Amino acid sequence: MKIELGAKNCLYPMATTIVGANVGGKPSYCTIAHVGIMNLGSISLSMAKVHYTNIGIKENGTFSINIPSIEMVKETDHCGLVSGKNVDKSRLFENFYGKLKSAPMVKKCPVNMECRLMKTVDFPQHDLFIGEIVATYCDEQYITNGVVDFSKVQPLLFVMNDTSYWTIGKQFAKAWNIGKGLVLPESPKNQ
């Protein structure tokens, strides 16, 4: 039996990310799991306006998205607990820069994307930043057959409903493939 839960967001799990930007020339980071894919070349970040890192994204028009592994759960969670207004978050992570020169990336994260800000959509309490991915970096040991291997990355998945971190499981089927040849009933399942 279906139970109505109210207007509850259940679009989880989501990849937990560490967003990097320079604020006043100094790296700042923010842990964000309310992310999205706009298309193959662009992504979105929903960031509450109180975040210090938002200042840097607006200042430079650039930012990074870094994918931590489950081994980094303590630093990643801590990064979401303290504000760059009070704590110098450049103490958290060793960084590197790429093509954009102004988007600090977290070296320890297996995967890093540097992005150019394309558009900001204004929500009452959030900045929705839409960014074009300019370049992606990955440590060698997380790559299999030329692509990022998430069984090696072991990303940190976030579920709001139970405010927990989850692991990824296993690859078990090929997309655009396993559903081939399914035979549909002749008539609608219902009207």
Add this chain to the structure above:
Amino acid sequence: MKIELGAKNCLYPMATTIVGANVGGKPSYCTIAHVGIMNLGSISLSMAKVHYTNIGIKENGTFSINIPSIEMVKETDHCGLVSGKNVDKSRLFENFYGKLKSAPMVKKCPVNMECRLMKTVDFPQHDLFIGEIVATYCDEQYITNGVVDFSKVQPLLFVMNDTSYWTIGKQFAKAWNIGKGLVLPESPKNQ
């Protein structure tokens, strides 16, 4: 060593969803994993303009997002392989309606959200639909302590990099908690 992979989207895994809308009064469905969270009450869907279901979303200003479990992998994948232009997709799933009356939801999916279209952002080849969640439904057996239990739902995760479906793993840490008390070094990790 970091390897540059080009501008590769690695914001995966993403929850695979079945999006429902009525086209000409008849349910149509589309499998979409390029989704996002805008804030706690709203979500985004990035849907290529060629999709038949887009017509229904624009027509009614309503749609549903349904979370299939891994058991539904064949139907879910099939739904993404065929177009409502050629196949009557109301043959795929038994549906039900909620408050909005015009957003068909997939009964077999453990979790269903009905949404009101708030905004459409135009990308060259995609409609980015931003929807407000109006109500959420879940079958009793997927709920633990009053919230959706993703270990019971067993959502179908999508990774574009290897075009595969993945399972969710295990809940292993509490968010906004496990990082408490981490002691940072006195000085920046690097300048």
